[in-house]
Structures are given as C-alpha cells and as structure tokens.
Amino acid sequence: xxxxxxxxxxxxxxxxxxxxxxxxxxxxxxxxxxxxxxxxxxxxxxxxxxxxxxxxxxxxxxxxxxxxxxxxxxxxxxxxxxxxxxxxxxxxxxxxxxxxxxxxxxxxxxxxxxxxxxxxxxxxxxxxxxxxxxxxxxxxxxxxxxxxxxxxxxxxxxxxxxxxxxxxxxxxxxxxxxxxxxxxxxxxxxxxxxxxxxxxxxxxxxxxxxxxxxxxxxxxxxxxxxxxxxxxxxxxxxxxxxxxxxxxxxxxxxxxxxxxxxxxxxxxxxxxxxxxxxxxxxxxxxxxxxxxxxxxxxxxxxxxxxxxxxxxxxxxxxx
Amino acid sequence: xxxxxxxxxxxxxxxxxxxxxxxxxxxxxxxxxxxxxxxxxxxxxxxxxxxxxxxxxxxxxxxxxxxxxxxxxxxxxxxxxxxxxxxxxxxxxxxxxxxxxxxxxxxxxxxxxxxxxxxxxxxxxxxxxxxxxxxxxxxxxxxxxxxxxxxxxxxxxxxxxxxxxxxxxxxxxxxxxxxxxxxxxxxxxxxxxxxxxxxxxxxxxxxxxxxxxxxxxxxxxxxxxxxxxxxxxxxxxxxxxxxxxxxxxxxxxxxxxxxxxxxxxxxxxxxxxxxxxxxxxxxxxxxxxxxxxxxxxxxxxxxxxxxxxxxxxxxxxxxxxxxxxxxxxxxxxxxxxxxxxxxxxxxxxxxxxxxxxxxxxxxxxxxxxxxxxxxxxxxxxxxxxxxxxxxxxxxxxxxxxxxxxxxxxxxxxxxxxxxxxxxxxxxxxxxxxxxxxxxxxxxxxxxx
Numbered sequence: 001x002x003x004x005x006x007x008x009x010x011x012x013x014x015x016x017x018x019x020x021x022x023x024x025x026x027x028x029x030x031x032x033x034x035x036x037x038x039x040x041x042x043x044x045x046x047x048x049x050x051x052x053x054x055x056x057x058x059x060x061x062x063x064x065x066x067x068x069x070x071x072x073x074x075x076x077x078x079x080x081x082x083x084x085x086x087x088x089x090x091x092x093x094x095x096x097x098x099x100x101x102x103x104x105x106x107x108x109x110x111x112x113x114x115x116x117x118x119x120x121x122x123x124x125x126x127x128x129x130x131x132x133x134x135x136x137x138x139x140x141x142x143x144x145x146x147x148x149x150x151x152x153x154x155x156x157x158x159x160x161x162x163x164x165x166x167x168x169x170x171x172x173x174x175x176x177x178x179x180x181x182x183x184x185x186x187x188x189x190x191x192x193x194x195x196x197x198x199x200x201x202x203x204x205x206x207x208x209x210x211x212x213x214x215x216x217x218x219x220x221x222x223x224x225x226x227x228x229x230x231x232x233x234x235x236x237x238x239x240x241x242x243x244x245x246x247x248x249x250x251x252x253x254x255x256x257x258x259x260x261x262x263x264x265x266x267x268x269x270x271x272x273x274x275x276x277x278x279x280x281x282x283x284x285x286x287x288x289x290x291x292x293x294x295x296x297x298x299x300x301x302x303x304x305x306x307x308x309x310x311x312x313x314x315x316x317x318x319x
Numbered sequence: 320x321x322x323x324x325x326x327x328x329x330x331x332x333x334x335x336x337x338x339x340x341x342x343x344x345x346x347x348x349x350x351x352x353x354x355x356x357x358x359x360x361x362x363x364x365x366x367x368x369x370x371x372x373x374x375x376x377x378x379x380x381x382x383x384x385x386x387x388x389x390x391x392x393x394x395x396x397x398x399x400x401x402x403x404x405x406x407x408x409x410x411x412x413x414x415x416x417x418x419x420x421x422x423x424x425x426x427x428x429x430x431x432x433x434x435x436x437x438x439x440x441x442x443x444x445x446x447x448x449x450x451x452x453x454x455x456x457x458x459x460x461x462x463x464x465x466x467x468x469x470x471x472x473x474x475x476x477x478x479x480x481x482x483x484x485x486x487x488x489x490x491x492x493x494x495x496x497x498x499x500x501x502x503x504x505x506x507x508x509x510x511x512x513x514x515x516x517x518x519x520x521x522x523x524x525x526x527x528x529x530x531x532x533x534x535x536x537x538x539x540x541x542x543x544x545x546x547x548x549x550x551x552x553x554x555x556x557x558x559x560x561x562x563x564x565x566x567x568x569x570x571x572x573x574x575x576x577x578x579x580x581x582x583x584x585x586x587x588x589x590x591x592x593x594x595x596x597x598x599x600x601x602x603x604x605x606x607x608x609x610x611x612x613x614x615x616x617x618x619x620x621x622x623x624x625x626x627x628x629x630x631x632x633x634x635x636x637x638x639x640x641x642x643x644x645x646x647x648x649x650x651x652x653x654x655x656x657x658x659x660x661x662x663x664x665x666x667x668x669x670x671x672x673x674x675x676x677x678x679x680x681x682x683x684x685x686x687x688x689x690x691x692x693x694x695x696x697x698x699x700x701x702x703x704x705x706x707x708x709x710x711x712x713x714x715x716x717x718x719x720x721x722x723x724x725x726x727x728x729x730x731x732x733x734x735x736x737x738x739x740x741x742x743x744x745x746x747x748x749x750x751x752x753x754x755x756x757x758x759x760x761x762x763x764x765x766x767x
Contacts, residue, residue, distance in 0.1 A: 030437055031437055032726060040729050040730070059439075062726060064723070064728070065729065066723070066728075066729050067729040070681075071681055071682075072672060072674070072676050072678065072679060073482075073668050073679040073680070076671065076672060077478075080475055080478060081475055081479070081720060081723045082723075083475075084471045084472045084474070084475035085466060085472060085475075085724055086466075086471075088434070088437065096583055096674065096676055096678075098585050099674040102596075102671065110380060111378050111379050111381035111384070113408070166582070284439060286408065286410070287409050287437075287439040287440070288409060288413070288438075288440055289412055289414070289416075289438070289440040290410070290413070291410065
C-alpha cells in the first residue's frame, strides 16, 4: 500500500464513521417533524430548535432542524424533502413570507400539516393552509418601546429610529412605536429613520452618521438588539452616553447584559421558549383532534435594569 | 462495462451511496394497494357482524385517503350499512367519534393505514371515549422498504438538483477551457428578478403564458450579454477568469438587489409555475428539460467541431491557436453558454418559487463547481465529460437528500458534504493513476 492509498482509506473510514455516528443517533421515534427556520446560526432560532426537540421528544416525536440559510429557494427544497419523506408535520419559519407559500402548498397537497412560528406566511392562497401560527406580538412590543421612550426622555426632544424595512415583524415594531407616540400626543420629534439591516455593524455606521448630522438627538429606538448594540457602540465612541438613551428590542442574551450595564434603557422581551413550546403544543392538539387556534400572539414585556439585576437567564447568557 | 467504470468512475461512488442510504433508511411501510384492501375486508368479514359500525379512516390528501374511501365503498357493497368513511384531520375523526357517542352507539372497528395509527386521538381514546372499549384497530400488514427508494423521494432527489445540474453544463465547458465562472449564483438571482419584472410590467397577475416566455427570454438575454462581456474581458484583455467572474458576481448580485430595492417580486402570471412545477406525461417538466439538455450537451461536446475546440483550448491554448482554433471566440462562447445556463437556472428557480427574489442562488457557484469536479473534470482544463458532471451533481444531491432522510442536523451536514466531496475526488484521482486498493480492482474485473 502506498501513501495515497492510506490517505484514501483514512478518509473512507472517517466518512463511514460519520455515517455510523449519525445512524446510532436514530431513535425509534414515533414519527418525525421537519423544522426549517431563517438561520440556525442565530442563537434565537437555535434555542427554539433545541426546545422544540425536547418538547416533541416528550410525545415520542423527533424534530429535524434545518437552516434555510436566508435563501428562500433552499428553504423550499427543504420543505419538499420533508414532504417527500412523509414527515408527520412541518414547523416553518419562512425566510421569505411570500415565496414560502409554494412550499406550503406542496405540503398541503400532500396532507402534511404546517405550523408557522415567529414569521407568518402571507401568500394569499397558502396562508389559509397553515394549521396554526405562533409569534410575538411585535406591534404591542413597539407600543412598549414607545412608552419607555416617552418616559425616559420626559417626552421632549429629537429621536432617531433604526429600522429594518425588509422584515414584517420589524415594520410592525416601528408602527407600534409611532402609534404610541401619536396616541399620546407626544412632543418627541422623529428626525430620521434609517435601516440598520438588523445587525451590529450596519447599526454602528448608521448611528455614527446620524450623530454627525443630528448632534442634538436624545433617544434612539433600534428594532432589534444587534442594531441597538451597534448604536450603543457609536454613541459611546461619540462620548454621548449620558445624552442619548437607546431602546432596543428582543432582550437577547447580549441585550440583557447591555440593559444590566445600563447601555440600553429597555429592550421589550420576546419569549422564544414559549414560542417553541406553543408550536409543539399546537401540533399535539392537532393530533388529538382538538380545535387549534389559527393565530396565537405572545405579548412582549418590558425589560428594564430592575428586571436584569437578579435575572438568572441573563447570568447564564440565555434568552 | 469496464469502459463505463473507467470513463465514469464516479458511478461507483454514486451506487455505493445509494446502497448505503437504502440500507440505512430501511423501514416498515404500510401497503395501500388493492391487495391491502382485500386483506382488510377479509379481516372485517371474519370478525364483525353486518350491523356493526365500522370506521374507515384516511388522512386528507394522502395515499390513505383513497384507501379509506375504497374500503368504505366495498364494505357498504358487502352489506355493512353502518360504515362511516372519515377522511381528513385528527379533528374530523374526533368529531365523528363524538357524533357516534351522541347517538349512543359504539364503533366496532377502525380500519386504517399507517399514519392514522399514530394520531393521538386514537391513543387517547381510552380516556376520551371510555365507553368505546374493545374497538379494534385494523390495518394491513406492513412490509419493509427503504424510504430512500420511494418514488416520491427519487423525484425529490432529481428536483432539488435540476438548477445546479443545468448550470453545471456551462460550468463544465468553462472549466474544460481552464477557466472558472463564479458569477453563476448571482446570475440566477439577476435572471429571476429581471424576468419577473418584465412579467409584472406586461400585465402581472392577469398576463398570459406568452408573457412568461417573454420574461424568461429577457432574463436569459441579460445573462447572455453579461456572459459575453465577461468572456471578452477574459479572452481579449487577458484578465484572470477568477477575477473577472468574481467582479461580475458582485455586480450581478448588486443589480438584482437594486432593481427590486431588496424586495421580492410577487405580481407574476398564473402560468409561471408551469416550468418548474408542472408535469408532462407524468414526468416533471424540469426532469425532461434536464435530460434533453444533457443529451444535447453530450453530443455537442463529443461529436461537433466546436466541442472539440473547447477541449483543445483547455489542453494547450497556444498549440490550439497555432493549429487554427479561434481561441478567443471559443472562450467568449463558453462564458456565454455558462451565463445562459445560469439564466435558465434562474428562470426555473423563479418558476419553482413563483417569486422573483434577489437573494436566491447564494453559494450556488460553489455547489456547481463541486458537481463538475466530483464529476471528474480537471480544474487545470483540457479534460472532463458532460455526463460525468451529471453524475457529480447527483452525488451531491443524493448526499444532501440522504442526510435529510437520516435526520442529520444542518451543522453536521456541511461537514459530511465537504468530507464526501473530498473523498470522492481523492478516490477518482487514485483510480485514474491506477492505484486503487486491490479489492476494488478485483470487483471491477468480476463486473466485466
């Protein structure tokens, strides 16, 4: 045997052992549920996937979690795979609210029940085929953010919004925020609305520019924690920590820590655990022949410094 | 046979993978054919009176739905007048059970197939309907068959790879000329966006099938022009293909986002899904298209002058030029073909999604290149086969599908896919050098 053969044999052995490893995991589950979400590298969805797995295991079901990797075509392939394999149900968090409709139709035609979480499917035909949806009440969360903003600024001054107009849930947050200000005849003036694309680095650069153009703003509302934390960094760099209050959204592990360090004033909290549990519950209710509510919105809650001090999930760096 | 294996060594890998996944997904299956119906009827005949209530239950839209309806029909013919057919969701079964309870009677048996047995309604029956004690659950005897080899799954394997396989035709030609095309993934998105934009402007939802064709044509034309520009830059200005197509990749992706402003286009004609989701004579259109394109490309590469020119350019550009091959035109030609293939891929993807989205096709160039290389085409140019590429594409598809069947999670899938691609290529290298382990060589002789 020459060296090449040894290398090849090694690789074959590694391949085989990987397969065997995966097989040994194969349990005698009663059935399988396919789950696909926007992006499994996002800890929010990873947590949801883990909780779904644990919850479904209680009823003897196995959850296969796949990542749509922010690619609607890839996600639709995953949906057709689930259908082809005759899974018992699909838990879907659509990458694209409309494009996912095609996958949902396929599943419906094949008799596989689809449950959505976090983001709704908005395709005209497909949305009626969804058995049940569970998600955060983003509009109500936006109202909470508006309330906090009015409170902390004493309802006076200029504020900026860091938005993410590509995503429905983020639009709803902004709408809730604005509606709260309008209803309460707020004197706050929204001087600028720019997209932070929901991530830290874009949030940072956008806020840096805002601070240059509008040096006298007193508050910033960012539609999620990453862009809110980007805003924090920009404000810190401009030495305006005392002058500008930032409100984010999500109460993610990093967000909770920032609230504790008083970098963020509030971060209306989402409850991914309840979302995951609720989805599995809806599936079990469906199997039991009970009536399943078409839509279920979990209200958000304020997350202030006082909440963070003794919050064990913050210390454990969890949602 | 010997020739087949030496020409397309990867067939062996594909077969091994198929066997492996078949063995690993071997599972109990429920029969639903006419034999199963007869079997169920016999069971009922031997155990129950004609006055008993029999429930025939099937899952809505699934194969068990016609099964339940057939069983119900046959039972009524046989004189079981109180037979009820329930086809639907667990909720429908629960309502039917409640209904029977309200009438004050009880079902003697529930005849059904695999899926229904798993419903919790049935599990919970002792608690929810204790007075139905003794109600029997009848289902046809199961048999063993791998999930992997089910018809629906085999179609899913082909379906998921169509776009990549079609683009791989163009990529094979480019790589044979010792080039590379990184722009195909972005061109998918550009074609998708442009074609749906044309359809939207020409009438949107109400537009006819012709508008769809015009849209596809427009999308592919744009890609073709971009490919021609890229080809000219590579051939005339001698810019490395890697850099040229990398730039085109960024430009095309940026254009796709610019045109739509980051949103997807939904206002598309009703005829759009025909290409990607329709069927002709029982075969999905995409599969027919795939076969036609591969046969044409194989004939073109192996039996036409231009096809041979492509090999010549990749083998030794200078020698090809001296022997009168129009090297520059050949290079422009392969980039145009590659871009057109990407454009077609974009049209198919649009049709499958019924949407023009600017964010599709990310990373596709790498899967396409992997398919070509696994298929035995050398990245240094001059050699390679179109049908080898098809096999390469299938290897990737089978691995992805098989791992989904085995419920391997996303993170691990990437590790396995990478390892298998590497292993396959190494194996192919060793085979070409005639250094296969002895046991594999022996097998090949016996096959002969």
